[in-house]
Amino acid sequence: MSITVRRDGTTGTRHILKIRNHEIAIDASPAGGGSDAGPEPHDLYDASLAACKALTVLIYARRKGMPVEDIEVVVDRDDSEERKGVYRLRSSLRVTGELTEAQRDELLRVAGKCPVHRLMTEVTTEIETGWA
Numbered sequence: 001m002s003i004t005v006r007r008d009g010t011t012g013t014r015h016i017l018k019i020r021n022h023e024i025a026i027d028a029s030p031a032g033g034g035s036d037a038g039p040e041p042h043d044l045y046d047a048s049l050a051a052c053k054a055l056t057v058l059i060y061a062r063r064k065g066m067p068v069e070d071i072e073v074v075v076d077r078d079d080s081e082e083r084k085g086v087y088r089l090r091s092s093l094r095v096t097g098e099l100t101e102a103q104r105d106e107l108l109r110v111a112g113k114c115p116v117h118r119l120m121t122e123v124t125t126e127i128e129t130g131w132a
Contacts, residue, residue: 012035053117066099066103089120
């Protein structure tokens with residue numbers, strides 16, 4: 001699967017991200033020289049963690065027959081030491097439904113093992129950049 005990002009030409013820094021049949025506008029923040037016409041790359045990185053946790057918890061709860069009604073994941077970023085090699089994300093999980101404390105603990109544990117969380121913390125990512 002390929003993911004494509006291409007400048008859309010309508011504003012100075014806005015690009016269109018294409019994933020399968022989905023399109024998302026992306027841009028830099030005003031502080032980063034953009035016009036904030038969409039999320040910036042760091043936002044997408046952080047959002048991938050939140051989305052993965054939410055989907056992982058939902059799919060797990062359904063498989064286990066847990067009465068989950070609503071799921072909300074909030075990710076807060078602390079990038080104050082990113083240039084020193086430390087990028088901190090804090091995720092908070094809110095799940096509603098008639099869950100026992102044991103089920104809530106289990107869902108929190110599962111959220112901490114979602115594939116993107118593991119990718120961000122346990123895997124060495126190798127990136128090669130070349131000309132198309």
